[in-house]
Amino acid sequence: MSEKKPPVWLRIYTFLVYLYIYIPIIILVIFSFNNQKLNITWKGFTTQWYAVLFHDRLVQLATRNTLIIALVSTAIATIIGTLAALAMQRYRFPGYDASEALMYIPIVIPEVVMGISLLVFFVLLNMKLGLVTITLSHIAFNIPFVALVVRARLHGYDNSIDEAAMDLGANEMTTFWRVTLPTIMPGILAGAMLALTLSLDDYVITYFTAGPGSTTLPLRVFSMVRFMVTPEVNALSTIWVLIVFVILLIGQLARNRRA
Amino acid sequence: MKTYRVASLLTVLVLLAAACTPAAAPTEAPPAPAPTEPPQPATTSAGGPAPTSPASAEPTLAKPTSTELNLYGWSDYVPQQLLDDFSAEYGIKVNYDTYSSNEEMLAKLQAGASGYDLVIPSDYTVTAMLNQDLLQPIDLAQIPNFKNLDPRFTNKGYDPGNKYTIPYQWGTTALAYDKTKVPFEPKSWADLWDPKFKGRLVMLDDEREVTGMALQTLGLDKNSTDPAQLDQAKQKMVELKPNIVLFNSDDPETSLITGETWAGLVYNGNAALARQQDPDIEYICPKEGCGLWFDNLAVPKSAPHADAAMAFMNFMLEPKESILITQEFPYSNPNKEALEYLKANDPSTYESYTAFSATNPPDDFLARAVEVKDVGAATTLYDQLWTDFKGQ
Numbered sequence: 001m002s003e004k005k006p007p008v009w010l011r012i013y014t015f016l017v018y019l020y021i022y023i024p025i026i027i028l029v030i031f032s033f034n035n036q037k038l039n040i041t042w043k044g045f046t047t048q049w050y051a052v053l054f055h056d057r058l059v060q061l062a063t064r065n066t067l068i069i070a071l072v073s074t075a076i077a078t079i080i081g082t083l084a085a086l087a088m089q090r091y092r093f094p095g096y097d098a099s100e101a102l103m104y105i106p107i108v109i110p111e112v113v114m115g116i117s118l119l120v121f122f123v124l125l126n127m128k129l130g131l132v133t134i135t136l137s138h139i140a141f142n143i144p145f146v147a148l149v150v151r152a153r154l155h156g157y158d159n160s161i162d163e164a165a166m167d168l169g170a171n172e173m174t175t176f177w178r179v180t181l182p183t184i185m186p187g188i189l190a191g192a193m194l195a196l197t198l199s200l201d202d203y204v205i206t207y208f209t210a211g212p213g214s215t216t217l218p219l220r221v222f223s224m225v226r227f228m229v230t231p232e233v234n235a236l237s238t239i240w241v242l243i244v245f246v247i248l249l250i251g252q253l254a255r256n257r258r259a
Numbered sequence: 260m261k262t263y264r265v266a267s268l269l270t271v272l273v274l275l276a277a278a279c280t281p282a283a284a285p286t287e288a289p290p291a292p293a294p295t296e297p298p299q300p301a302t303t304s305a306g307g308p309a310p311t312s313p314a315s316a317e318p319t320l321a322k323p324t325s326t327e328l329n330l331y332g333w334s335d336y337v338p339q340q341l342l343d344d345f346s347a348e349y350g351i352k353v354n355y356d357t358y359s360s361n362e363e364m365l366a367k368l369q370a371g372a373s374g375y376d377l378v379i380p381s382d383y384t385v386t387a388m389l390n391q392d393l394l395q396p397i398d399l400a401q402i403p404n405f406k407n408l409d410p411r412f413t414n415k416g417y418d419p420g421n422k423y424t425i426p427y428q429w430g431t432t433a434l435a436y437d438k439t440k441v442p443f444e445p446k447s448w449a450d451l452w453d454p455k456f457k458g459r460l461v462m463l464d465d466e467r468e469v470t471g472m473a474l475q476t477l478g479l480d481k482n483s484t485d486p487a488q489l490d491q492a493k494q495k496m497v498e499l500k501p502n503i504v505l506f507n508s509d510d511p512e513t514s515l516i517t518g519e520t521w522a523g524l525v526y527n528g529n530a531a532l533a534r535q536q537d538p539d540i541e542y543i544c545p546k547e548g549c550g551l552w553f554d555n556l557a558v559p560k561s562a563p564h565a566d567a568a569m570a571f572m573n574f575m576l577e578p579k580e581s582i583l584i585t586q587e588f589p590y591s592n593p594n595k596e597a598l599e600y601l602k603a604n605d606p607s608t609y610e611s612y613t614a615f616s617a618t619n620p621p622d623d624f625l626a627r628a629v630e631v632k633d634v635g636a637a638t639t640l641y642d643q644l645w646t647d648f649k650g651q
Contacts, residue, residue, distance in 0.1 A: 038512070038513070038536060041516075058339075058355060116370050123371035123372065128374065207367070208367055210356065211356075211372070211374050212356055214356075219356075220357060223359040224335060229510075
């Protein structure tokens with residue numbers, strides 16, 4: 001990395017962009033301490049909403065569901081998506097273009113269409129709606145996103161490295177684990193993060209495939225908007241932001257130590 | 260060697276898939292279903308000990324055998340205390356899932372989703388659900404507390420004889436305004452067309468309510484399906500457009516409180532919330548008319564625990580439990596016994612409930628309130644009208 005310092009105008013511009021991104025979040029955090037249920041104007045400082053959150057079983061259940069679904073669907077979708085990307089990059093077969101188009105359809109079609117068709121599908125199979133159906137749906141729409149990201153990373157991947165490894169005596173499994181995978185790992189991680197975000201955030205598809213007792217956080221919060229978004233939601237968001245910050249901080253420190 | 264490995268991997272995957280198929284297993288996936296049980300927390304209900312209500316002592320009432328109830332309703336529309344009391348009384352665990360609009364719930368049930376025991380449709384949604392045979396009849400003999408309801412709110416057009424629904428909460432959609440900000444006190448919808456209201460009105464983002472209001476202003480039927488009349492209504496609405504600065508069905512009261520808007524078509528709940536923050540907010544039914552809505556408890560055809568649903572309907576109508584709804588939410592309660600109970604046990608809430616027209620509209624107000632009725636195929640006319648109107 002070059003040692004040149006960026007010019008002042010660039011630094012100011014960067015600062016403004018960060019401000020633009022973070023001001024809403026800062027306001028969100030500040031208003032989680034607002035002493036007014038409707039949360040329209042600032043009426044004084046209070047921590048009561050964190051106490052309300054602590055006792056809100058519905059929100060806790062929703063959070064738990066969201067995390068389980070997100071982690072499981074991300075894990076499985078990342079594996080399948082990566083394998084799909086590798087296959088598309090390495091092989092050509094009859095129906096290649098059709099396969100590629102089919103794979104990317106979930107990215108393009110409206111979520112409502114996908115949600116309802118998944119619901120009809122599960123009903124046809126007589127499956128009980130619940131965490132399992134939501135997870136399967138999330139895996140379904142996450143696979144193409146992971147595949148897309150990993151394919152981008154694989155573009156320009158030099159297959160001769162693999163061939164060299166195999167010439168040197170490694171079998172296919174070893175080549176995959178010791179050579180290919182570490183090289184494309186940044187792409188896989190990026191794909192996994194995207195899948196995680198999409199899953200945590202998803203509303204429409206989750207709505208249609210959810211069953212009794214399997215409410216997720218987006219479903220819960222969105223339906224609160226109908227009547228009243230109390231600062232309890234702000235409190236929940238503040239805690240999420242804090243957790244993400246801490247994780248990123250730890251990740252950064254770990255990377256600095258290793259460097 | 261290679262093909263052998265591929266074959267074995269495929270076999271493993273197929274076996275895994277077979278093992279993981281849910282089949283008819285009633286229990287959920289490995290993570291234990293919500294570990295939250297319904298024990299009673301330290302807070303006891305204000306009334307102290309809960310005497311067994313006369314209803315549950317009657318020998319003719321069947322005790323529900325189900326141990327779970329899947330409630331599907333609007334968010335924060337059923338008080339947690341009510342659910343906890345129900346769980347304590349019957350030992351039935353309540354799962355409360357939420358949706359954010361009637362249309363969403365209808366779409367999901369239409370597509371075949373099952374597992375819900377109790378839903379909370381609005382009046383016109385009940386009509387739509389009955390047309391599609393999505394609800395099962397309820398047995399009023401199992402719901403003796405039905406007698407607690409105000410007869411003005413039972414046996415309505417969308418469900419004559421209450422064969423399928425019990426009214427849960429009701430309200431109106433009418434004109435709210437800040438009396439210190441408006442240039443003159445509006446008495447009719449037509450007043451809002453005055454250029455003095457330019458950029459100062461908020462409207463519900465609801466095609467039926469706003470179009471209905473325009474139809475009423477023209478002296479026509481709020482639920483008209485006549486294309487000529489709808490066209491007239493559209494012209495009227497377009498004339499009003501410069502005065503409307505905000506379309507909001509979620510929290511129109513916010514703009515009234517902050518002063519961004521001075522008046523508008525809102526739900527009674529919004530008006531009540533606005534009044535809590537700003538005592539200058541008034542809520543009237545203009546002389547041309549206003550809106551009326553009912554939210555009802557209903558049981559979908561595919562309900563796995565219909566007996567628990569009936570028990571809940573009966574339980575919810577007990578005055579002691581019904582007042583929990585009124586104490587927590589700014590809507591009107593159709594249970595007249597509950598209101599009497601409220602007067603005796605929580606006079607301050609009763610005071611504020613009866614004082615404001617948003618929760619307790621006077622008779623002449625109610626006389627002019629008209630429900631939104633399901634118009635079947637004509638819905639597309641309204642959709643088109645609304646799209647054109649919004650696009651102007």
